[in-house]
Amino acid sequence: MTQSERNPVPLSIPGVKNGPLGGVVLYFDRLESTNSWLKHHPDYLEQEGLVIFSACQTKGRGRQGRVWQGGDPGNLFTSIVIHPKTEARLIPSFSLLIGLAVREALLECGLKGLSLKWPNDVLVKDRKICGILCESRFEREKTPVIIAGIGLNLVGSTQSFTPEISGKVTTLQQEINEVVKPKEMLFSILGHLNRIILDFQQGVSRKYFDLWEKNSSSIGRRILFHEIGEKINGKILGLNEYGHLRVMTGEGKLMEIHGGEIEFL
Numbered sequence: 350m351t352q353s354e355r356n357p358v359p360l361s362i363p364g365v366k367n368g369p370l371g372g373v374v375l376y377f378d379r380l381e382s383t384n385s386w387l388k389h390h391p392d393y394l395e396q397e398g399l400v401i402f403s404a405c406q407t408k409g410r411g412r413q414g415r416v417w418q419g420g421d422p423g424n425l426f427t428s429i430v431i432h433p434k435t436e437a438r439l440i441p442s443f444s445l446l447i448g449l450a451v452r453e454a455l456l457e458c459g460l461k462g463l464s465l466k467w468p469n470d471v472l473v474k475d476r477k478i479c480g481i482l483c484e485s486r487f488e489r490e491k492t493p494v495i496i497a498g499i500g501l502n503l504v505g506s507t508q509s510f511t512p513e514i515s516g517k518v519t520t521l522q523q524e525i526n527e528v529v530k531p532k533e534m535l536f537s538i539l540g541h542l543n544r545i546i547l548d549f550q551q552g553v554s555r556k557y558f559d560l561w562e563k564n565s566s567s568i569g570r571r572i573l574f575h576e577i578g579e580k581i582n583g584k585i586l587g588l589n590e591y592g593h594l595r596v597m598t599g600e601g602k603l604m605e606i607h608g609g610e611i612e613f614l
């Protein structure tokens with residue numbers, strides 16, 4: 350455990366005082382992973398809206414057990430403790446909401462060519478700039494919790510990534526030729542997310558699903574998705590009333606999925 354891990358600095362979030370995000374960020378100089386830190390400190394999961402921020406990350410985790418590359422200072426690594434106050438079927442769609450909040454913050458930087466890929470990648474002209482890892486705790490007699498981890502590539506060029514992914518990713522600096530500080534970006538995302546979650550928990554859901562559909566690169570695309578070890582091909586139709594993905598399979602069967610991975614064909 351480093352000194353910074355023992356003594357994180359609490360910061361207040363400008364503009365976020367009331368709402369589902371609690372207004373406090375625990376700031377670390379260095380962590381293995383902001384999501385893992387919260388998993389190893391379950392008491393903090395009781396603090397609705399708590400935000401963990403690390404200036405760099407040494408063992409960032411991605412979806413499906415992948416590694417999240419680009420742990421250097423200057424990029425954004427954060428995890429937010431969300432207590433979803435909606436019916437259970439709507440809970441997976443929190444990851445869509447986080448993608449929308451990141452998109453709003455990036456639009457404010459003047460970034461063009463943004464799109465969302467189901468469930469929660471943020472792309473710039475089909476290259477990934479942001480990944481979101483939502484991990485949930487659902488236990489009897491405990492408040493349901495989502496640990497929403499956001500990794501956003503802010504600085505450097507794609508050459509700093511391994512050759513396997515360097516053609517598939519991008520950074521904000523590479524796109525707009527400007528450096529935006531991680532804390533500034535964090536505060537902007539949190540401001541948007543606070544408002545969106547507040548609305549969503551008060552029953553405004555279709556508006557956000559429509560916005561997601563409108564800004565998604567996924568609608569109408571042919572995909573392969575992984576279903577219990579099987580790969581099924583289909584075409585994305587849109588989101589249903591719970592934010593689950595509606596897919597028409599090659600055999601003409603309508604499926605509604607809320608997890609897993611899709612691959613564009």
Ligand code: BTN
Pocket residue numbers: 381382383384385408409410411412413415417425426427428470479480481482498499500501
């Ligand atoms: C993905 O595979 O696209 C999700 C990547 C999520 C990365 C972020 S970085 C901050 C938080 N901590 C982690 O270990 N992962 C998430």
